[in-house]
Amino acid sequence: MIESITILTGHGKKGGTEGVERIDFKMGDVVSIVGPTGSGKTTLINDIELFADGTTPTGRRVLINGMPPPAEYRDNPACNPIALITQHTTFLSDLPVNEFLRTHARIRSQSPVDGDGLVRQTLDFANQLTGEPIIPTSQMTELSGGQTRALLIADATIICNTPIVLLDEVENAGIHRTRALELLRRYRKIFIFVTHDPRIALLSDYRIIMQQGRITDVLYANDEERECSVKVSQLDDLLTRMRDKLRFGERLTIEELEGVL
């Protein structure tokens, strides 16, 4: 049973120690990583996903339940407790979607699985997030950017179904983001979001601040921010509604802004 992950911090791009010595993520934590582009956010989740042992360029170490993780976490996908949703918007795998998912379901499980059932569930999940449904017999390489991201999220949630999920800028996915957050939060896991999105950042229990490859601080949400969060979510919903209207060729009216602004 996984109860916690720990990062023992290292150093930034130009040396210089990080602002905290260690960060402990507890089961059920929802965490954001924020910072300008190039500040090392993706590198940080890659360190976590690789179970960094001091040999990555940052010198960080990752512990699971306070201990160095066993080698099988990395060598056997069935034992890997981490699912990583990367920023990739294209697949390079020249396989049909259903064959790819069936293979992934087989290797991510320690016992025989109902492959067809899992593939169906995964596609149902993905198709709730994307505008155009994914056809199981399509080639992975043919999927659009949004379909690719939707499938990555669904694969991580249904097929990997791991206690730790890392999400890299899920807001850029061109998918139904609010729906994705809703579906994800039904599961009790450690969620770590790399994000530029105020809504996601404010929904987190705490956020890790990055600058020039270093973790500079960890901020816990306070009461005032929790109040902000409600308002920010309303603003965000408003923008989503307006975006959809524009997308479907409708006109906007000034009344729509009332009550929120």
Add this chain to the structure above:
Amino acid sequence: MKLLICAGPATTGKTAVLRHMIRKLLAKNLRSAFLKIDVQYAEEDEIFAREFGIPTKKVYSGELCPDHCNVMVLGDALRWADAEGCQVLMVETAGLCLRCSPYVDGGLGIVVLEATSGMNLPLKVGPMLSLADIAVVTKIDRVSQAEREVFRSRIQDVAPQVRIREVNALYGIGIDPLVASVEAFPDAGENLLLRGNPPVGTCTICVGKKEIGWQAHFGVVRALENQVFYRGE
């Protein structure tokens, strides 16, 4: 002398992987000699000589198959590396026709494949993969985690006994276990043997008969609708 033979399709990152290994071995006081075998162009020898000050050589196989060339020169190369006072000989070769492999008993065999290549690649590269000790998968940051895992399983399906190591050769992530494998490997002995069976060698095309159609050839031939068969002259 520890012997490492590294093969893999072009541009997969063999040189990048070896660069990190040479550096990390040097840090442990193990000096490598580097031999590059290629068909017609290579500059890795000059780069490594400049970068690490280690003895390097290249051989252009030209009309010979590179793996064939490797068999010819490997004995000399081991003596050369020894005379240069090195503890490791690294041979980088471009295995090309995918019917044979350059690995020898007594040397660690590493194949370098990229995660970005097609899912059927492991099925296509034959003994270069199946006879290796370790398959190194590079460019892992270029694909999703899911694709990386499916690619790994495609390798395992064809080569279940080959160890798989995923690396990011740009930043040298995942190289340490490879270095440990070199250190743990026994020294190469005197009478080295190729690990795999060489492909059928009697070929009239290889000796210069250019006529199209099996009727013009003899020895081991094949027609479009038949399996391989033997035809006397």
